[in-house]
Amino acid sequence: xxxxxxxxxxxxxxxxxxxxxxxxxxxxxxxxxxxxxxxxxxxxxxxxxxxxxxxxxxxxxxxxxxxxxxxxxxxxxxxxxxxxxxxxxxxxxxxxxxxxxxxxxxxxxxxxxxxxxxxxxxxxxxxxxxxxxxxxxxxxxxxxxxxxxxxxxxxxxxxxxxxxxxxxxxxxxxxxxxxxxxxxxxxxxxxxxxxxxxxxxxxxxxxxxxxxxxxxxxxxxxxxxxxxxxxxxxxxxxxxxxxxxxxxxxxxxxxxxxxxxxxxxxxxxxxxxxxxxxxxxxxxxxxxxxxxxxxxxxxxxxxxxxxxxxxxxxxxxxxxxxxxxxxxxxxxxxxxxxxxxxxxxxxxxxxxxxxxxxxxxxxxxxxxxxxxxxxxxxxxxxxxxxxxxxxxxxxxxxxxxxxxxxxxxxxxxxxxxxxxxxxxxxxxxxxxxxxxxxxxxxxxxxxxxxxxxxxxxxxxxxxxxxxxxxxxxxxxxxxxxxxxxxxxxxxxxxxxxxxxxxx
Numbered sequence: 001x002x003x004x005x006x007x008x009x010x011x012x013x014x015x016x017x018x019x020x021x022x023x024x025x026x027x028x029x030x031x032x033x034x035x036x037x038x039x040x041x042x043x044x045x046x047x048x049x050x051x052x053x054x055x056x057x058x059x060x061x062x063x064x065x066x067x068x069x070x071x072x073x074x075x076x077x078x079x080x081x082x083x084x085x086x087x088x089x090x091x092x093x094x095x096x097x098x099x100x101x102x103x104x105x106x107x108x109x110x111x112x113x114x115x116x117x118x119x120x121x122x123x124x125x126x127x128x129x130x131x132x133x134x135x136x137x138x139x140x141x142x143x144x145x146x147x148x149x150x151x152x153x154x155x156x157x158x159x160x161x162x163x164x165x166x167x168x169x170x171x172x173x174x175x176x177x178x179x180x181x182x183x184x185x186x187x188x189x190x191x192x193x194x195x196x197x198x199x200x201x202x203x204x205x206x207x208x209x210x211x212x213x214x215x216x217x218x219x220x221x222x223x224x225x226x227x228x229x230x231x232x233x234x235x236x237x238x239x240x241x242x243x244x245x246x247x248x249x250x251x252x253x254x255x256x257x258x259x260x261x262x263x264x265x266x267x268x269x270x271x272x273x274x275x276x277x278x279x280x281x282x283x284x285x286x287x288x289x290x291x292x293x294x295x296x297x298x299x300x301x302x303x304x305x306x307x308x309x310x311x312x313x314x315x316x317x318x319x320x321x322x323x324x325x326x327x328x329x330x331x332x333x334x335x336x337x338x339x340x341x342x343x344x345x346x347x348x349x350x351x352x353x354x355x356x357x358x359x360x361x362x363x364x365x366x367x368x369x370x371x372x373x374x375x376x377x378x379x380x381x382x383x384x385x386x387x388x389x390x391x392x393x394x395x396x397x398x399x400x401x402x403x404x405x406x407x408x409x410x411x412x413x414x415x416x417x418x419x420x421x422x423x424x425x426x427x428x429x430x431x432x433x434x435x436x437x438x439x440x441x442x443x444x445x446x447x448x449x450x451x452x453x454x455x456x457x458x459x460x461x462x463x464x465x466x467x468x469x470x471x472x473x474x475x476x477x478x479x480x481x482x483x484x485x486x487x488x489x490x491x492x493x494x495x496x497x498x499x500x501x502x503x
Contacts, residue, residue, distance in 0.1 A: 003028045007481065008074045008168040008222040015062065015073040022062065022073030025168075026055040026117050029075040033119070033166040041141050042161035044080045045088045046120040051075065054117045061115065070225045070249075072115030077167040079158050080121040081128060082213070083202040084108055091204050092136035092157075093126045095350025096330040105202020106237065107171060107213045107230045114229040119167055123157030126352045127321065128175055128206040130154050131421050132414045133182070135354045140411060143185060144484040145450055149408040152182030158216045159186040163484055169217040169226055173203060174438075175210045176309055177403070177428025183216060183440040184403035184453025187482065189223045189470070190216045194460050195435035196241035198227075199234035205320040207313040208239075210432040218481035220441065220471045224248045227463065243461065251464035256472045257291030259465075262396035264299035267427055273406045279444035279452040284400050286476050287469060297395070301388045304381050305430040306422060310358075311365050311378035312433075317355075318362025324350065357418065386434040389459075397465055399457040402427050403440045407450035431457055439466045441473060 003025060006014070014020045030048050037043060055075075061067040078084065081091045083101035090096040104112075111118065125135040133156025134140040141156045143149040144164040151160040155172030159182035162170050172179040174192035183190030191214045198213040205211060215226035228249055233242035263284065268277055288294050326332035326346030333345035351359070365374040392399060404424060414421040431438040437460070440453040454473075458466045 004032055004165040005483065006168070007218045009070045009225050011074050011168055012070045012072060016068070022055040022059040022117060023052060025073060026051050026075050026119065029119055029167050032164070036144075036164045036166055039142065039147060040144055040160055040164050040166070041139055042122055042157045042164060042166055043077070043120045044090060044092060044123050044138050044157070047087060047118070050087070051117055051119040058115050058117055067115040069114045069229065071111075071229055074116060074168050075119050076111060076116045077120050077122050077158060077161050077170040078108055078118055079155055079170070079172050080124055081173060081204045082108055082171060083204070084118065084121070087121065089121065089204070090137070091127045092124045092138055093350065093352065093355070094137045094331055095324045095346070097137075099330045101202075103202065106199035106232070106234045108202065110230045110232055111171070122155075122161050122170060125154035125156070126355050127204070127317070128154040128173060128178055129317065129354050129358050131177075131181060131424050132409070133157060134411065134415055135352055137352060142411065143408050143450070145187060146408070146448065149410055149450060150185065150414065152185035152404070152408060154178040155190075155216065156182045159183050159188055159190065162186070162188045162216050162218060165483060169215060169222055171213055171230070172216050173211055173213050174432065175207050175313060176432050177425050179214045179216060180403050180428050180438055180440040180453070180455055181425065184455070185408035185451060187442045187451030187453075187484070188216055188218060189220055189439070189441055190214065191223050191227060191439045191463070191466070192431065192437060193227060193231065193463055194437045196239050197231050197243065197463070199232060199237045199240050201234055201236040205316075207316040208320065209316060210313060212432070220467060220474050221249075221252055223439070224252055224467050248463060248467060251467040252471050253468055254290075254472045254475050256287050256469055259287070259292040259398065259469060260396045261287060261292050261294050261469075262392055262399045263294060263296045264302070264399060264401060265296050266299050266302045267401040271405050271426070272402060273446075275446040276402055276404075276406060276452050280400070280402055280454045283443040283454045283473060286473055290472055290476060292469070295396070297392065299388060299392060299399070301381070301385050302430055305385060305433060306426060308378040308381040308385070309425070309429040309433055310361070310422060311374050312382060314358045314362035315366050315375050316362070318359045318366065321355070321359055326350070354418070382433045385430050389430070389434045389436060393459040397458075397462075398469055401455045401457060403453040403455040404428075407446045407448070407452060427455060436460055437463045437466060439470055441470045
């Protein structure tokens, strides 16, 4: 039996049935990470000793009947912008090098309550600012399906780790598509829940009104189980919402009869790759054959989403990143003259180019004379975009769209043109502006073997409708997780290589 090929819930069942132990599963994932990391670079930190210790403790609780959930004993990974007590947490930035929090994020604590074994922290675009996982201080992550291509971003490390079987599932964060776009590029399932569903306590903020933690997994069943584990109301997070229903796995039914699916014409026009368009429309037909009702419509105001998003996100980023000054934690410049010089040198040396670009843009739009012209106008546009979605959901149950205009670009191509990189988020950004749930499901590959993802968008608190549609498609097409052909890149090295792979 190939342990690595199992999904998270399949592995959980086998652990519960005593066919596999949690320790055996952790060792398998750790060995795979050691083989793959010199090429993929999915992780910033691998905590081998801690993971094996967790596995032993979890196994005891499983044997005692204390842990009975579907994820008990299953190895997972966490994006490096979520705090874990005593473990290196850097946001893949030099300015947080050496920072070890004194507390854990609520989402991580919820995973641990479910019996997860966390084996490491995954690589990401620095402070989640990027769409390729190339802006990381620890070097770029590569796409397991083709090492010459990016995995997407900013949760590229989490998506690549799941695709490369270095963990069974992972947590990512989504500010403007940072779970859904890399899930599309890496051929895995990823979900951004409704804003406020998963606590942001302990998530190092980029854009506070946009950020949301969500699951990355091999299939829809895993995604539903993970969301069920991490979703909760948290009094420590003022934006956390108390929901009546957290039973997301009950939506795993093959039934879309009568489901009204809207296909926005705006998303299928100029700029969308032909192979991506064809794969997604074929997937839509699968749902139509099962009884869903498809209809094209105009989703107005979407063309304003990118400028509104980058004004709002950059403004919030400039405020949130103000705290990283070399005084309280993380990196401090070695030589300086006075306090203000220390601030300037620390931030100049500690932040990368993309982070500096967004801090400057954010400071500009919040400055006197420009606040009304840019920031307030962007907030009004955000409200109008939400109204456009509200109007669409009066008629449709879900919206079906691409997750990205193309498949994964080659390494180095996007960073040379930041505007082009920003435009690559065109299909995902508006979901965050409106606070809606969105989900990416693999629907095929292009002629080069790179995955194509379909995005499903739901009304607020309608994750179960998305899960039902995604699960139906997955079952009808027998879409199972497929290990990348690039697994041949496994090396004979026995250690976790690359900068920052210490526990």
